[in-house]
Amino acid sequence: MQTHNYDVVIVGAGGAGMRAALESSKDARTAVVTKLYPTRSHTGAAQGGMCAALANVEEDNWEWHTYDTVKGGDYLVDQDAAEVMAKEAIDAVLDLEKMGLPFNRTPEGKIDQRRFGGHTRDHGEAPVRRACYAADRTGHMILQTLYQNCVKQQVEFFNEYYVLDVLMTGDPRTDEGIRASGVVTYELATGEIHIFRAKSVIFASGGFGKIFKTTSNAHTLTGDGPAMAFRRGIPLEDMEFFQFHPTGLAGLGILLSEAARGEGGILRNSEMERFMERYAPTLKDLAPRDVVARAMANEVREGRGAGPNKDYVYLDLTHLEPAHIDAKLPDITEFARTYLGVEPYTEPVPVFPTAHYGMGGIPTNIRGEVLANATDVIPGLYAAGETACVSVHGGNRLGTNSLLDINVFGRRAGIAAAEHAATVDMPELPEGLEQPTVELLERLRDRPATEDRIADIRSALQETMDANVQVFRTDETCRKALADIKELKKRYETVAIQDKGRRYNLDLMEAVELGFLLDLAEIVALGALNRKESRGGHFREDYEARDDVNYLKHTMAYRTLPGEEGVEGTSIRLGTKPVVITRYEPKERTF
Amino acid sequence: MTAVAEKPQAETGAEEIPSFEVTLRIARFNPEDDKGTHWEDFTVTMHGTDRVLDAMHEIKWHIDGSLTFRRSCAHGICGSDAMRINGRNRLACKTLLKDLDINKPITVEPIKGLPVEKDLIVDMEPFFDSYKEVMPFLIAKGQEPSRERLQSAEERERFDDTTKCILCAACTSSCPVFWTDGQYFGPAAIVNAHRFIFDSRDDAGEQRLEILNSKEGVWRCRTTFNCTEACPRGIQVTKAIAEVKQAVISGRV
Numbered sequence: 001m002q003t004h005n006y007d008v009v010i011v012g013a014g015g016a017g018m019r020a021a022l023e024s025s026k027d028a029r030t031a032v033v034t035k036l037y038p039t040r041s042h043t044g045a046a047q048g049g050m051c052a053a054l055a056n057v058e059e060d061n062w063e064w065h066t067y068d069t070v071k072g073g074d075y076l077v078d079q080d081a082a083e084v085m086a087k088e089a090i091d092a093v094l095d096l097e098k099m100g101l102p103f104n105r106t107p108e109g110k111i112d113q114r115r116f117g118g119h120t121r122d123h124g125e126a127p128v129r130r131a132c133y134a135a136d137r138t139g140h141m142i143l144q145t146l147y148q149n150c151v152k153q154q155v156e157f158f159n160e161y162y163v164l165d166v167l168m169t170g171d172p173r174t175d176e177g178i179r180a181s182g183v184v185t186y187e188l189a190t191g192e193i194h195i196f197r198a199k200s201v202i203f204a205s206g207g208f209g210k211i212f213k214t215t216s217n218a219h220t221l222t223g224d225g226p227a228m229a230f231r232r233g234i235p236l237e238d239m240e241f242f243q244f245h246p247t248g249l250a251g252l253g254i255l256l257s258e259a260a261r262g263e264g265g266i267l268r269n270s271e272m273e274r275f276m277e278r279y280a281p282t283l284k285d286l287a288p289r290d291v292v293a294r295a296m297a298n299e300v301r302e303g304r305g306a307g308p309n310k311d312y313v314y315l316d317l318t319h320l321e322p323a324h325i326d327a328k329l330p331d332i333t334e335f336a337r338t339y340l341g342v343e344p345y346t347e348p349v350p351v352f353p354t355a356h357y358g359m360g361g362i363p364t365n366i367r368g369e370v371l372a373n374a375t376d377v378i379p380g381l382y383a384a385g386e387t388a389c390v391s392v393h394g395g396n397r398l399g400t401n402s403l404l405d406i407n408v409f410g411r412r413a414g415i416a417a418a419e420h421a422a423t424v425d426m427p428e429l430p431e432g433l434e435q436p437t438v439e440l441l442e443r444l445r446d447r448p449a450t451e452d453r454i455a456d457i458r459s460a461l462q463e464t465m466d467a468n469v470q471v472f473r474t475d476e477t478c479r480k481a482l483a484d485i486k487e488l489k490k491r492y493e494t495v496a497i498q499d500k501g502r503r504y505n506l507d508l509m510e511a512v513e514l515g516f517l518l519d520l521a522e523i524v525a526l527g528a529l530n531r532k533e534s535r536g537g538h539f540r541e542d543y544e545a546r547d548d549v550n551y552l553k554h555t556m557a558y559r560t561l562p563g564e565e566g567v568e569g570t571s572i573r574l575g576t577k578p579v580v581i582t583r584y585e586p587k588e589r590t591f
Numbered sequence: 592m593t594a595v596a597e598k599p600q601a602e603t604g605a606e607e608i609p610s611f612e613v614t615l616r617i618a619r620f621n622p623e624d625d626k627g628t629h630w631e632d633f634t635v636t637m638h639g640t641d642r643v644l645d646a647m648h649e650i651k652w653h654i655d656g657s658l659t660f661r662r663s664c665a666h667g668i669c670g671s672d673a674m675r676i677n678g679r680n681r682l683a684c685k686t687l688l689k690d691l692d693i694n695k696p697i698t699v700e701p702i703k704g705l706p707v708e709k710d711l712i713v714d715m716e717p718f719f720d721s722y723k724e725v726m727p728f729l730i731a732k733g734q735e736p737s738r739e740r741l742q743s744a745e746e747r748e749r750f751d752d753t754t755k756c757i758l759c760a761a762c763t764s765s766c767p768v769f770w771t772d773g774q775y776f777g778p779a780a781i782v783n784a785h786r787f788i789f790d791s792r793d794d795a796g797e798q799r800l801e802i803l804n805s806k807e808g809v810w811r812c813r814t815t816f817n818c819t820e821a822c823p824r825g826i827q828v829t830k831a832i833a834e835v836k837q838a839v840i841s842g843r844v
Contacts (some may be wrong), residue, residue, distance in 0.1 A: 039758050040661075040669040097739040100729030100756050102747060102790070109741035141754060152728040189708065216708065218663040234833060252640070254666045335666060338685060436797065455652030498656030501623045504709040507656040582792070 001193045002436060006031045007421035008414075009183055009198040011163045011225060014041030015139070015406035016385025016413070017204035018146035019157045023414030024200075028421040031153060031196060034187055035220065035509070038147050042206055042218045043406065047257035047332060049131030050096075051119055051316075052089035056110045057129045062156040064085040064122060065130065067584060069401060072288045073119040073359075074536035074546065075395025076238070076554070076579055081366050081390040083582065085401070085408050087450025090535060092407040093132050101145040103134050104328075118288035118398040124591070127262075127286050131400045136257050136331045142403055152182070160188040162509060164437045166201060166228055166383070169427060172372035173233040173561060180380035181427035184437045184586040188509065191502030193438060197429050200417035202409060203229065203362055203370070203383040210513075211521040212355035212470070213462035216248055216255035220513075227386040229362050229517035234370060234378070235556040237577065238360035239520065240527030243397055243537045246292040247253040248354025250312035252339055256332045256351060258399040260315060261285040262546050263328050263473040267296065268314045268348060269304040275313075280591040287591040290396040290537045293353040297471045300352070311467035314348035353471055359397055359537065360527075361389040363556065363577065368413030374556060374577040380420055380427075384413040391554065394579075395536020444511045447496040454495055454511050457488050461514075461521055464488075469525050474542045478529035482568060485522045492518055523557045526572055531555065548586050552579055605677035610638050613688055616696035617658065620707050628707070632696060637688055637757055643697065644683040650754040660711035667823055670759030674711055675700040680821035704773065718760045721776045725784035725802055730795035743766055746791040753786040753831050755824040762818035762828050768811050775811045776803070778818035778828045785831040788838060796838070804839045812836070 007028035010017045017032055024030045034041070053060040065086035070077045082361040097103060097111060104112040104213050114130040121128040134141040161183045170178035176395070182197040209215040230236050246267070247256040261267070267285050268277050279295040280287035287295075296313050317325060317333070322345045325333055333344040342349050362383040363371040365394025370381040387407040392405055468477035492515060499507035533547035534540050554577040560566045567574055612634055618764045620628045646663055651658045660683070663670040667685040674683050676699055677691060683699075691697055705713035731740070756779065763769050763777030784803055788796045803809045809832055818828040 035721075036669075036671070040663045040671050042664060042669070044649060044667070044757070045668045047663050094739055098731075100731075100790070100792070102750070103739075105742055105744045105747050108742065109743050111739050112821060135751075136753070140757070144754075144756075148728040151723050152726075219671065220663045331668075338687070339666070341640075414832065449635060453652065454656075455648075472608075487674075499659075501621065503622055504659050504712055506659050509650070 001195065003195045003524060004031065006196060006198045008200045008202065008417045009196045010202045010204055011183060012041070012203070012205035012387070013038035013157060014204065014206055014385065015142055015146060015403065016200070016410035017169060018150050019407050019410030020202050020204060020384060020414030020417065022146065022149055022153060023411055024418040025155050026418070027154060027407070028418040028471070030155065031158055033161045033183065033196065034164055034582060035159045035160060035188070037159050038150070038157060039143060041143060042221055044140045044143040045216070045218065045255065046142070046403050047136040047255065048259035048262065049114065049116060049133035049138050049400045050093060050142070050222040050407070051116060051400040052093040052132055052404070053086065053092060054093060054111060054113060054132065056106060057113050059121070060128055060130055062089065064120065064128070065089065067123050068119050069392060069398055070394070071589060072398040073125070073396050074589060076391065076394030076535060078391050078580035079582040079584060080580050081392045084366050085392045085404060088408045089404050090366060090390035092411070094452060096142060096145060096407065099145050099149045101134065101141050103132055114259065115286060116399045117258050117261065117286045117292070118283070119400070120283070124282070127283060131259070131262065133259065136259050136329045139403060148319070158185070160186040161194060162188055163205070163224065163417060164228065164231055164440065164512065167429070167433055168232065168378065171233045171387060172378055173558060179427060180378060181429055182185045184434050186437070186441065187548070188504055188506070191252045191505060193434050195429070195434055197426060199421040199426060200380045200382065200414050201425050202368070202417050203387050204385050207358045207386040208517065208520050209355050211461065211465050211517050211524060213459070214248065214253040215355035216245055216253055217355065222290060222513035222516050223520045224513065224516050225279070225383070225492045226361050227519045230519060230559055233559060235363060235373060235558045235575070236360060236523055237363040237554050237556055238391060238527070239523045239557060240531055241359035241395050241537050242347070242355060242524065243289055243357040244293040244353035245356035246289055246296055246353055247351040249335060249339055250307070250350035250352045253354035254339060255354065255356065256315060256335065256349065258289070258330070260317060260329055260332060263324070264320050266316045267292070267533040268316050269299045270306040270310065271304060275299050288396055291591060293471055294539060296353055296586065312350045312352040316348040316353045317344045318346055318348065321405050356452060357397055357402060358386060359391070359393040359395065361387050364388045364390055366390065366412070367416045368409055369416060374575065380424070382417050383414040384409040395538060422576055440512065441508065444497060445500060445508055447494070450494060450496045452491055452495045454497060454514050457474070457491050457495060458514050458517065461485065461488050461517060465521055469528050470563060471539060473528050473538070473540050475529065478525050481525040482522065482529065482570070485518060485525060486569070489518050522570055523572060524569055526567060526574070527555045530574055552586060553577065554579060598781070606840050610636050611693060612654065613637050613646060614696040615650065616698045619710055620699040621657070621709055639689055640711045640784070641688050642684055643686045643688060643699065644672060646688060647683055648701070659709045670757035673759040673761040673764070674704050675780050680765040682759060682761065682823045697791070702760060704770045705760070715760065717773060718763060718777070718779065721780040722758065722783055724776065725799055727783040729787060729790065729793055731792050732794040740792050742791055742834055750786050752826050755780045755783060755826050756782050756786070757824060759823060761821040761823055764773040765817040765821035767815060767817065768813055772811065774807045776807055778832060779831045781809060781832050781835055782826060782828055785835050788835060800839050803835055808820060809836050809839060
């Protein structure tokens with residue numbers, strides 16, 4: 001075992017982690033620890049753009065952006081956070097440009113902007129051109145640009161080190177005056193344990209879309225950060241709010257950017273009807289994602305799905321000029337050709353909603369500080385990006401606001417972490433803190449062989465989540481998922497892996513990841529069961545209306561203490577946290 | 592070793608596609624045993640739109656959990672799973688089985704020229720070290736403007752192709768010069784230098800050209816076009832290298 005000492009340790013090297021590192025490493029000795037290589041992070045898969053009210057091509061202002069974010073999130077957004085994000089968006093985009101990001105340009109040479117779902121002029125009047133973009137690989141360019149600047153600034157990376165535990169000086173559920181003290185990691189190349197002792201720890205470890213079967217998420221998006229935080233007594237906020245992106249390639253879930261609709265693409269059912277005109281008369285195909293995904297699922301349910309099994313709808317780009325498609329949407333049209341053999345110039349592309357983004361996560365305030373409960377922060381502990389819940393996305397994230405979130409709150413977390421590190425001593429680290437991690441690994445590695453497989457438990461989990469906790473949910477389906485997860489957790493307690501080695505034991509890594517997925521899926525299903533209303537991405541067929549009287553509040557899920565009884569036979573206790581409302585009183589959403 | 596696994600009918604968006612059996616012949620190496628590098632055959636049942644990565648997963652998940660390879664996004668964006676498939680460098684997640692000859696075993700080996708760590712995993716550090724040597728970041732002199740730097744659409748288009756690079760190393764590890772001389776920067780590093788040399792906002796072109804004019808720079812390129820063929824992003828790699836060579840000769844971009 002090795003021990004390293006740093007002022008700031010950042011877990012994850014996607015957009016949020018590297019944006020944080022660019023700030024913290026200016027003033028504090030910083031290590032970025034990632035289970036991948038930085039450029040493999042899933043920020044690179046984001047396509048369409050990053051919104052900011054630059055007003056480069058038409059009138060716009062950050063207040064309209066704030067409003068759209070709040071309304072798009074179905075009023076579960078903390079409005080102080082949304083305001084911070086929309087205001088700082090402008091500098092966030094300009095910072096990236098100065099770092100070298102090759103944005104598409106207007107004829108005047110300024111950063112070009114295009115339309116995106118839910119982003120409107122003057123409080124919902126009509127779509128507005130707000131998304132700054134680099135073709136349909138904006139996330140790729142952000143990831144590359146941030147990595148390039150980390151190379152320039154000589155940021156220290158620990159690549160292929162898997163963080164497995166977060167260390168604090170006490171239990172956030174019971175102890176006063178605790179602080180973060182480091183992380184325990186597992187070096188994939190050697191199988192060696194490394195403890196990183198740190199004054200500040202930033203979680204920027206991404207999402208957990210792999211709880212679902214049909215997803216745009218990478219295989220590695222297994223919610224490690226939120227799950228290990230939860231196991232240590234940190235609550236998770238609003239986990240039942242998961243976004244299903246309307247346009248995943250049918251059957252595969254690979255993302256086709258909303259930019260396709262921003263550039264004029266149209267959704268059609270089997271009768272080639274532009275059905276979004278019925279569901280969202282003003283914004284049509286550019287309504288927020290929860291509205292569009294539900295409309296698509298509804299068309300299929302009512303028998304107007306296309307294809308031999310009538311189980312998808314079409315994204316129609318055939319009326320667009322091929323040259324326009326090549327200039328603005330080259331990657332996603334390539335996906336359609338490669339993976340479905342469909343030529344988007346001449347044929348409509350089969351699409352269906354795909355699990356895309358977790359609105360919930362580790363609760364933080366607008367400085368990125370992690371909360372131990374509805375009010376108190378844990379000094380030295382920060383989170384940013386999809387892993388965190390600020391909450392700027394509320395019940396449903398608007399397209400492009402994730403690339404914005406990672407830049408604005410990644411930066412804020414980096415600044416706050418460095419400031420904190422400058423004011424405190426290195427925390428004490430008692431002996432033996434790595435023991436729970438060592439035991440977890442040994443338990444999984446040393447079990448006698450079984451017929452059962454990690455992969456089979458994982459696909460059973462993903463199947464039940466897709467069947468029961470997807471676009472449409474009911475009391476019955478949520479209970480079914482919870483019961484299935486309980487069974488799967490039992491199987492997980494005995495299942496063995498086959499690779500018994502130390503070096504690059506990715507079999508072991510997948511087993512650890514599955515444990516995290518099971519924990520998170522249970523919290524998602526329980527939150528969905530408990531929230532007896534429909535709001536944003538959470539739609540209950542048995543409670544179709546939004547219920548502001550009883551549910552205009554964030555869900556906080558806590559791991560129970562030993563001896564404490566959880567909800568519905570789980571080890572989870574549910575609490576709430578008030579929504580911050582500043583200038584926009586909740587009203588009915590129409591688009 | 593031969594093993595067979597069944598897989599339930601995959602859900603696809605396209606028409607029903609029949610399943611088929613395919614054999615993967617995989618180069619195995621485990622540093623913790625004494626077998627050395629050797630081939631193992633695995634036969635799996637797959638479906639029409641499945642990719643080589645799906646077959647690799649089928650083997651890892653249902654036959655041999657010790658089979659080791661990197662992968663993440665699974666749709667050609669993250670650059671984790673460059674492998675040598677039937678003798679050509681490709682991303683396993685972008686190579687459809689139906690596009691290969693499935694009547695004979697499909698060979699899968701690690702990319703060449705980088706030390707093999709385990710099975711398909713190679714040491715990527717030398718690759719990233721070369722990348723870092725070309726100063727792969729914007730260096731703009733003068734006072735920073737308060738708004739964005741202006742750049743015309745034409746100026747932006749000039750280096751568009753090389754911004755697509757995902758650092759998967761398919762090009763560099765397909766280059767015969769790189770196989771014999773690990774010191775050569777390799778195509779990927781030159782592509783990433785090109786991305787800045789031809790960016791109108793950058794002021795460090797001369798320094799980069801000087802680096803690339805060195806012994807291990809662009810002049811090692813023998814224009815075999817392997818890199819261009821290997822690039823999963825369709826970047827005209829050889830053309831980019833030629834443009835850098837031209838710039839070195841003319842001393843301007």
